[in-house]
Amino acid sequence: MHSAGTCLEAAAGGPTLRPLATFASDPFPQPSLTIFQTKAYAAASATAKLASTRIPRRDPTARDVQIEILFCGICHSDLHSVRNEWSSVMPTTYPIVPGHEIVGRVTKVGAAVSKHRVGDLVAVGCLVDADRTCPQCKRDHENFCANGVFTFNAPDAHLGGVTYGGYSQSIVVDEHFVLRVPKNLDPAGAAPLLCAGITTWSPLRHWGVGKGKKVGIIGLGGLGHMGVKFAHALGAHTVVFTTSANKRDDARRLGADEVVVSRNADEMLRHVGSFDFLLDAVSADHDINAYLNLLTNDGTMVLVGAPEKPLNVSAFSLLMGRRTLAGSIIGGIAETQEMLDFCGQHGITADVEVIPIQKVNEAYERVLRSDVKYRFCIDMASLQAEGS
Numbered sequence: 001m002h003s004a005g006t007c008l009e010a011a012a013g014g015p016t017l018r019p020l021a022t023f024a025s026d027p028f029p030q031p032s033l034t035i036f037q038t039k040a041y042a043a044a045s046a047t048a049k050l051a052s053t054r055i056p057r058r059d060p061t062a063r064d065v066q067i068e069i070l071f072c073g074i075c076h077s078d079l080h081s082v083r084n085e086w087s088s089v090m091p092t093t094y095p096i097v098p099g100h101e102i103v104g105r106v107t108k109v110g111a112a113v114s115k116h117r118v119g120d121l122v123a124v125g126c127l128v129d130a131d132r133t134c135p136q137c138k139r140d141h142e143n144f145c146a147n148g149v150f151t152f153n154a155p156d157a158h159l160g161g162v163t164y165g166g167y168s169q170s171i172v173v174d175e176h177f178v179l180r181v182p183k184n185l186d187p188a189g190a191a192p193l194l195c196a197g198i199t200t201w202s203p204l205r206h207w208g209v210g211k212g213k214k215v216g217i218i219g220l221g222g223l224g225h226m227g228v229k230f231a232h233a234l235g236a237h238t239v240v241f242t243t244s245a246n247k248r249d250d251a252r253r254l255g256a257d258e259v260v261v262s263r264n265a266d267e268m269l270r271h272v273g274s275f276d277f278l279l280d281a282v283s284a285d286h287d288i289n290a291y292l293n294l295l296t297n298d299g300t301m302v303l304v305g306a307p308e309k310p311l312n313v314s315a316f317s318l319l320m321g322r323r324t325l326a327g328s329i330i331g332g333i334a335e336t337q338e339m340l341d342f343c344g345q346h347g348i349t350a351d352v353e354v355i356p357i358q359k360v361n362e363a364y365e366r367v368l369r370s371d372v373k374y375r376f377c378i379d380m381a382s383l384q385a386e387g388s
């Protein structure tokens with residue numbers, strides 16, 4: 001059972017998809033492009049392990065930034081894509097290089113780049129492009145753009161084929177989609193902010209979580225542990241819901257004012273009708289009505305995890321108290337920068353277990369057992385040891 005939800009699980013049924021067929025097999029990369037090779041880890045099929053390889057990257061064009069990748073977090077979406085578990089909505093093109101929690105150093109910039117300089121500590125999240133002209137893009141919601149381009153396994157307009165993600169030595173991205181990382185943050189702990197961080201930050205901000213609000217975080221995995229840190233730092237009275245009593249101390253350490261073991265009916269009853277906001281980061285099947293009933297009048301519960309099967313929602317859970325059930329997926333570029341700046345001011349990073357890339361397949365098995373506190377992060381220096 002997975003207690004932690006993941007960003008793109010929600011995207012699987014969302015509006016940000018476009019048919020791969022019209023883009024993926026473009027045999028005509030732009031003729032002016034120069035290409036270089038970089039080391040990476042890729043999976044050759046849905047059943048293959050990730051292994052060392054080389055992939056092409058474009059030399060930076062006018063608005064591109066070339067980044068030497070220092071760290072890349074492991075998101076559950078990486079596993080889903082590598083194993084083609086979302087084949088019905090987002091089929092995987094092999095080889096796949098996953099990874100969208102990227103922190104690195106700028107090594108080269110195009111002539112028109114103004115936002116970043118060589119040597120800057122920067123980050124790339126789930127998106128590397130969008131049309132930038134649609135109403136969503138104009139409102140800084142690139143995450144809702146119908147032509148958004150995901151960091152891996154999305155049509156690559158420059159090179160043809162699909163985009164390759166962060167399990168690699170370097171990446172080249174348009175400057176608009178490159179974020180600044182505050183210098184005081186540990187770069188390994190900062191990497192998961194780019195997916196787990198923004199996925200929880202965006203709904204907390206959108207629904208005005210802050211002082212005087214009672215906020216619940218459901219599930220204490222990769223997403224949930226970031227939700228607790230943010231809700232606490234934003235000044236809300238923060239309550240963590242977990243299925244395991246042995247997570248109590250950890251939840252408090254992360255910033256929880258109270259911890260509720262959700263299997264304990266008495267503990268749950270004590271909170272009925274009292275929450276302004278609930279963030280549901282659970283991707284396993286669970287009783288959503290038990291949580292909706294904890295909301296006060298006009299309270300909102302937001303899903304950021306995506307259980308495989310539809311959730312059973314009782315109309316009465318919403319009718320009583322005019323409650324709202326909503327969802328949210330990653331965030332726009334401006335709010336991602338806002339989150340990173342907030343993390344810099346408050347010294348917030350993810351709790352990570354740093355691994356060499358040679359342990360990535362083992363880490364995947366541990367992610368499936370929820371055996372990580374709370375995010376794996378790959379130290380990309382370990383890729384140097386792979387064959388040249």
Ligand SMILES: [Zn+2]
Nearest residue numbers: 007075077195
């Ligand atoms: Zn992710």
Ligand SMILES: [Zn+2]
Nearest residue numbers: 132134137145
């Ligand atoms: Zn757009």
